[in-house]
Amino acid sequence: MTAPCDRYEREALLLLEEGRPLDEHFATCPECLAARAAHERLRAALLTPIDAAPRAGWEAGVLSAIDRAPARRSPWARRAPWMAGAMAAAAAVSLVVIRTRPLDDALALDAAVMPGDAAQVRGAGTHVGDLLQLHARARGRFAELRVYRNDRELVMRCAPPQSSGADFKCTRDGSALAGELRLPSVGAFQAFVAASDKELPPPASTLGEDTERLIASGAKVALGPSVRVY
């Protein structure tokens, strides 16, 4: 018993994508003809858009963000030097806000980056000296905000009442934790919030190992977005 012909999928699909003609085999081989029919139906189905649409009015959000923060990227304004002052002022209040997916109502972490030098007109991106602002919701007797650099170096640990360091300060008001870190160097900065009714294990190693220890201790952990500093 011979195996069914599979030349259509092995050869013809690529030939068709390359815009090349198919040889006569594909017009006479019953298995290839059947495969061709199946693939034509598949293509037709793939060409049908999915049934999904963005929320009404989303464009207004984009235009509003553009109007609020025109200075994050400024070549349009650089062509008009008189706009530099206005851009610098706008940069002082411009924010890039990234919301993490909350684990549940009890734990969530938002992060924002505030330009560190509002008087300097620069390109987009996050730079040394920018301020990383963290706002977390953490229900539990014990809660901490931590930030690691390159997943290895702990650069911020906010475990109120201990609430400040050389480059950071933090507060806790009920379930709300807030922290600010002056980004000290280039690299990838990763924040998380942890909460538990039991005492949290202190940091000892890398981001991965420390979060595993926290989770093993029964704590809940919400990871923030990674912020890359250039």
Place this chain on the structure above:
Amino acid sequence: MVSAARTLAAESAEAEAKAALSARDPRRAIAVLMRAYGTELFRFCREQLSDQEAAQDLLQVVFIQAFQSLDGYEPRSTLRAWLYGIARHRCLDAQKNRRRWARVVEPHHEAEGEPPDRPDAAPSGEEHLGARDLRAALEDCVQRLSATARETVLLRFRAELAYEEMAEACGEKIGTLRVRVARALPVLRKCLEEKEMSP
């Protein structure tokens, strides 16, 4: 392959947006581009991430970044393909963040190739299978592709980009993309067959 209506609408939007850019009115250009391409870029992100809310957020990020980058746009390709390139990058970032999240916070969930809120699988072949069921099954099968294959299939068929535009959006060689599509299609067909859904 590209539908005539889409071609006409795209040509009109491209011309209007480019006119706005020539008039140094990037805000108007972005408004035109959002109106013309917002929904399809949302669908692209939605299928890339399998997450309605994340796609909604990402859509706004894409157009804000587009506004910031409009001065760097070089008319080698269409604005539409250029926007898909931005959306693709932002989706990749989101996928990386999700994998990181899954690795650290949800250690029992293997993120690679396993999106968290995949659409419901299609019903069995014994039930009545209409076009809606086929679409749902196909959407699920697309989610099961590798990230690179999924992206290529979406750009090729859902977005109906030409290979030249795909190459620019992805930074890949045209030949590589053609091979990727030709290899992904049998995977999709088999996936549908496993669901007892012959395309």
